[in-house]
Amino acid sequence: MLIDRSPGDLPEIAIPLSVPEVGGREWEYVKACLDTGWISSVGAFVDRFEAAMAQAVGVSHAVATVNGTAALHIALMVAGVEAGDEVLVPDLTFIAPANAVRYLGAWPVFIDVDPLHGQMDPAQVADFLERGCERTPDGLRNRSTGRWVRALLPVDVLGHPADLEPLMALAEAHGLALVEDATESLGAEYRGQPVGSRADIACISFNGNKIISTGGGGMLLTRREDWAARARYLTTQAKDDAIEFIHGAVGYNYRLGNVAAAIGVAQLERLPEFVTRKRAIADRYRIALQGCPGLEPLPEATWARSTSWLFTMKVDAEAFGMDSRGLLDFLRKRAIQTRPLWQPMHLSPAHQGCASWHIEVATHLNRVCLSLPCSVGLKESDQTRVIQALHEAHRIGTLK
Ligand SMILES: Cc1ncc(COP(=O)(O)O)c(C=O)c1O
Known part of the structure; x- marks a missing residue:
C-alpha cells in the first residue's frame, strides 16, 4: 500500500526533524x-x-x-x-x-x-x-x-x-x-x-x-x-x-x-557536545509541554541516561484535541517536520508470515507517538515556533 505524502502545495520544510551538524574538522x-x-x-x-x-x-x-x-x-x-x-x-x-x-x-x-x-x-x-x-x-x-x-x-x-x-x-x-x-x-x-x-x-x-x-x-x-x-x-x-x-x-x-x-x-x-545539545532541546520541550494537555514526552528509565536523539511524545487525541497524525499534518502545513514511529514489524508487508508473540503495546505506541524537530543545530527561535504551533494546534483542536 502506498501512502500519498506528496508535498502538493505545502511549504518547503523549514524546520526538519533531525539533520546532521557539520562544522568541526x-x-x-x-x-x-x-x-x-x-x-x-x-x-x-x-x-x-x-x-x-x-x-x-x-x-x-x-x-x-x-x-x-x-x-x-x-x-x-x-x-x-x-x-x-x-x-x-x-x-x-x-x-x-x-x-x-x-x-x-x-x-x-x-x-x-x-x-x-x-x-x-x-x-x-x-x-x-x-x-x-x-x-x-x-x-x-x-x-x-x-x-x-x-x-x-x-x-x-x-x-x-x-x-x-x-x-x-x-x-x-x-x-x-x-x-x-x-x-x-x-x-x-x-x-x-x-x-x-x-x-x-x-x-x-x-x-x-x-x-x-x-x-x-x-x-x-x-x-x-x-x-x-x-x-x-x-x-x-x-x-x-x-x-x-x-x-x-x-x-x-x-x-x-x-x-x-x-x-x-x-x-x-563533537559527540559529547551533540549529546548535551540534544538533551537541552529535550529538556526545553519537556517543560513547554507541561502546559499543553494531552502531550506526554516518553520518560527516561531509571537505568538510562538517554541522548534524546529523537524527542518523542505521546499524543492523547481526546485531551489534546487532535490525534498524532492530525498533529503531523497540522505541523506539516506550517513547514515543521515530525515523524510517527515505525510501522510495527508484525504488520509489515516485508515480514509477512514471520512469528510474533502477543503484540499490543507496539501497535498502540505506533498510533499515538510523534517525534518533534530536534536537530543538534535547531535554533532556539525555531524550537519556539514548534512549541507555539503545538499550543495553537491544541487551541484549534479543542475549539471544535
Ligand atoms: C535501529 C536502526 N538500525 C539500523 C539502522 C540502519 O542503519 P543504516 O541506515 O546505516 O543502514 C537504522 C537507521 O537507519 C536504525 O534506526
Missing part, C-alpha cells in the same frame, strides 16, 4: 584524504575512526562498515545465526535489524515493547522463551515453528537504551547470543556505562539522521577479538591471500571508505 580531514589520494577503504582514517569509536564506547574492537545494516548483517553472522534459525527482534523498530535477520535466511520473532519507553520488553522475552519454546539438549526450539532460537537482538530506540541486564541474563540462561542494535543511541548510558559496551556485539549507524553522521556508515563493536577478526574478514571479501586472490568464504564488500571515516573522526570529536 570535517573539511580539514576530508581535504587530507583528497590531498593524499587516500580515498578508498585502506586509508588511515578508517583505522583512526575505529580506534576512536572503540575508545568512546569502551570496547576493545571496532570494525567500520558501509552502513549500519551491513554491520547488523555481519554481527548476526559472527554471532552464529544461520539459515532457518530464529532471532528475537522488538516489534517497534526501524526495519533494518529484521531485514538483516532475513538476509541470512533466518527468521525474526517479533516481541512487544514496554509501554513507557518503547524498548524490547524483557518480561515478554522471558514469557516467549518460557512458554513459547521448549528446551532440548541441542538448544531452544520455538514450539510453534519448530525452529531453533539463537539470538536476542534488542534495539536501543530513539536515543534510549533497552533494559539490557535482564536480557543478558535471559541470553545466558538459554545459551543465546546478544546482538545489540545501538544505532540510535550512541552517546547514551545504560546503568552508567556507554551504550554498546555490554552486549556480545553491538552495531551503530552513521546515516544522515543519526547523532553523528558520515553520510552513510556503520560500526561493529565487540570485546571479543575472534568475533572482531571474523567481522573484519567477512566485511573485506574474506580474503586469505591478497596477491593470489584466494578467498576462504563468501565475503562482502562492506568496508567503510576513508572519506566517510574522515568525516566520522571529526563528528566523533
Whole structure:
C-alpha cells in the first residue's frame, strides 16, 4: 500500500526533524584524504575512526562498515545465526535489524515493547522463551515453528537504551547470543556505562539522521577479538591471500571508505557536545509541554541516561484535541517536520508470515507517538515556533 505524502502545495520544510551538524574538522580531514589520494577503504582514517569509536564506547574492537545494516548483517553472522534459525527482534523498530535477520535466511520473532519507553520488553522475552519454546539438549526450539532460537537482538530506540541486564541474563540462561542494535543511541548510558559496551556485539549507524553522521556508515563493536577478526574478514571479501586472490568464504564488500571515516573522526570529536545539545532541546520541550494537555514526552528509565536523539511524545487525541497524525499534518502545513514511529514489524508487508508473540503495546505506541524537530543545530527561535504551533494546534483542536 502506498501512502500519498506528496508535498502538493505545502511549504518547503523549514524546520526538519533531525539533520546532521557539520562544522568541526570535517573539511580539514576530508581535504587530507583528497590531498593524499587516500580515498578508498585502506586509508588511515578508517583505522583512526575505529580506534576512536572503540575508545568512546569502551570496547576493545571496532570494525567500520558501509552502513549500519551491513554491520547488523555481519554481527548476526559472527554471532552464529544461520539459515532457518530464529532471532528475537522488538516489534517497534526501524526495519533494518529484521531485514538483516532475513538476509541470512533466518527468521525474526517479533516481541512487544514496554509501554513507557518503547524498548524490547524483557518480561515478554522471558514469557516467549518460557512458554513459547521448549528446551532440548541441542538448544531452544520455538514450539510453534519448530525452529531453533539463537539470538536476542534488542534495539536501543530513539536515543534510549533497552533494559539490557535482564536480557543478558535471559541470553545466558538459554545459551543465546546478544546482538545489540545501538544505532540510535550512541552517546547514551545504560546503568552508567556507554551504550554498546555490554552486549556480545553491538552495531551503530552513521546515516544522515543519526547523532553523528558520515553520510552513510556503520560500526561493529565487540570485546571479543575472534568475533572482531571474523567481522573484519567477512566485511573485506574474506580474503586469505591478497596477491593470489584466494578467498576462504563468501565475503562482502562492506568496508567503510576513508572519506566517510574522515568525516566520522571529526563528528566523533563533537559527540559529547551533540549529546548535551540534544538533551537541552529535550529538556526545553519537556517543560513547554507541561502546559499543553494531552502531550506526554516518553520518560527516561531509571537505568538510562538517554541522548534524546529523537524527542518523542505521546499524543492523547481526546485531551489534546487532535490525534498524532492530525498533529503531523497540522505541523506539516506550517513547514515543521515530525515523524510517527515505525510501522510495527508484525504488520509489515516485508515480514509477512514471520512469528510474533502477543503484540499490543507496539501497535498502540505506533498510533499515538510523534517525534518533534530536534536537530543538534535547531535554533532556539525555531524550537519556539514548534512549541507555539503545538499550543495553537491544541487551541484549534479543542475549539471544535
Ligand atoms: C535501529 C536502526 N538500525 C539500523 C539502522 C540502519 O542503519 P543504516 O541506515 O546505516 O543502514 C537504522 C537507521 O537507519 C536504525 O534506526
